[in-house]
Amino acid sequence: MASPLKCRVRRLWSRTWAGRTLGTAAIAMLAAQAAFAEPMTLDETGSTLMYPVFTTWIAQYAKAHPDVHINLGATGSEDGIQQVIAGKVHIGASDAYMSDADIRKHPQIVNIPLAIAAQTVNYNVPGLNAIHLKLDGPTLAGIYSGTVHAWDAPQIAALNPGVSLPHQTIVPIRRVEGSGDTFVFTQFLTFSTPSWESDHGYGTTISWPNVPSGITATGNQGMVKALQSTNYSIAYVGVSYSDSIEQAKLGTASLKNGAGEFVLPTKEAIMAGAASLGVRTPADERLTLVFAPASGAWPLVNYEYAVVSTEQSDPAVAAAIRRFLLWAILPSEDNEAWLNAAHFIPLPPHTWELSQAQIQLIKSR
The missing domain is CATH 3.40.190.10 (Periplasmic binding protein-like II)
Known part of the structure; x- marks a missing residue:
């Protein structure tokens, strides 16, 4: 028999994405607890489109994780990407994915969808x-x-x-x-x-x-x-x-x-x-959702990315980034409501599984 938690999350995604269900990895993530022994500060900057959502996420995350402080910026997607590459911030928020050329230059950087916007x-x-x-x-x-x-x-x-x-x-x-x-x-x-x-x-x-x-x-x-x-x-x-x-x-x-x-x-x-x-999304999740040929589709749709280095200098920082990003994509009624307030949409199950896998790549050197 399915657990009450699994049934609740399946109902959530069924309402939003026409009956798709969670995998076992998602259930395992939902059961994980995030606790920190010492105060932790993370730095984020980038997309102004994501700024309202990050503002809400950070305020809500602090309620359950008072030892984690996240500095928030809104300097544009390109700057968010460049500051992550330069090691100046931990998370770069971006409406754009990195190019093939940039990924070849910086293979340690991952592009992780957190939500869908337009x-x-x-x-x-x-x-x-x-x-x-x-x-x-x-x-x-x-x-x-x-x-x-x-x-x-x-x-x-x-x-x-x-x-x-x-x-x-x-x-x-x-x-x-x-x-x-x-x-x-x-x-x-x-x-x-x-x-x-x-x-x-x-x-x-x-x-x-x-x-x-x-x-x-x-x-x-x-x-x-x-x-x-x-x-x-x-x-x-x-x-x-x-x-x-x-x-x-x-x-x-x-x-x-x-x-x-x-x-x-x-x-x-x-x-x-x-x-x-979205069903075409590859493992590295760099995919355009623009000008879809489907009937009824809005033509200016995109993934909202967290651009992060998989090679962090401190294992505690790596763990803090993983926990926050996993929490941000958590399929829950609260998170859906926060995304709805910004006219965002939660990730569908296929993309969620890929994002969860990419988040787990974030480690210390």
């Missing part, structure tokens, strides 16, 4: 923020390359028949720092638009086209503030800032996905994108 495309067009303008990858690529420069351009008008679009210059906003949100957004442009792929490609930083009307912002909160203060602007924003977008009464676009459908960034649409590609 980006939204938002705008500030007076009189139109209450509706969901339809946009697609080629049109967004045109906006960010400067070839689509007015809100009533033929490309936008064709996608939104019957909508009275203003003859106003579009102000594209992009991140100034190395950003995982930029990584995901430019992947969408790359996968959906051959000209963008050949001219610009994707990355946490890229060589952006010079668009005279364009402006830059730092962090997701900076993107929201720039949108709010700039009429006729458009930006890509991490889904954990959706409540800020709503409070600011900004618009959210309906995007054309890989199946040719226009969809909104609902929980169901994000799950559909993750489910259709």
Whole structure:
């Protein structure tokens, strides 16, 4: 007979991921106890998209583990990765996975998904923020390359028949720092638009086209503030800032996905994108979930990574990192609620098993 704990967790994942169940390794992890004999400090920095979730995790973790203090930063995904490589922090939060070239240079670094998130495309067009303008990858690529420069351009008008679009210059906003949100957004442009792929490609930083009307912002909160203060602007924003977008009464676009459908960034649409590609996740878990071909899928979906060195200088530090990360991916009703508050989704069982295995690789030299 299954234990009450196993049944409870199976019910949780059944509700979220259509009946998939835990393996024995998961049950063993759930039974593990985390205790520390001496005070411990860990340092984290990186993704601003993950910042709200890490803030909650750290506050909740401290209640059960008062001897563990975690310093939290929000300096952008690229900086999080680089600081881990340099040995300056223990955990780099990132919306982007490391490239093959970087992994070859730093084989001791692992990319561990902790949750699933997404980006939204938002705008500030007076009189139109209450509706969901339809946009697609080629049109967004045109906006960010400067070839689509007015809100009533033929490309936008064709996608939104019957909508009275203003003859106003579009102000594209992009991140100034190395950003995982930029990584995901430019992947969408790359996968959906051959000209963008050949001219610009994707990355946490890229060589952006010079668009005279364009402006830059730092962090997701900076993107929201720039949108709010700039009429006729458009930006890509991490889904954990959706409540800020709503409070600011900004618009959210309906995007054309890989199946040719226009969809909104609902929980169901994000799950559909993750489910259709997540089963392909390899052992090192570096996989894009962008522009999934499945019906109903939101096209800007990504894993949220903890980037960590498997070679720690202190066995106590290695153990502390393992315990915190295992706790963070723990399938529980509490953790699901914390992720839901940031519009994140828990890992499906297949990815959870891979993340658990990668966490166990974190040791001391």
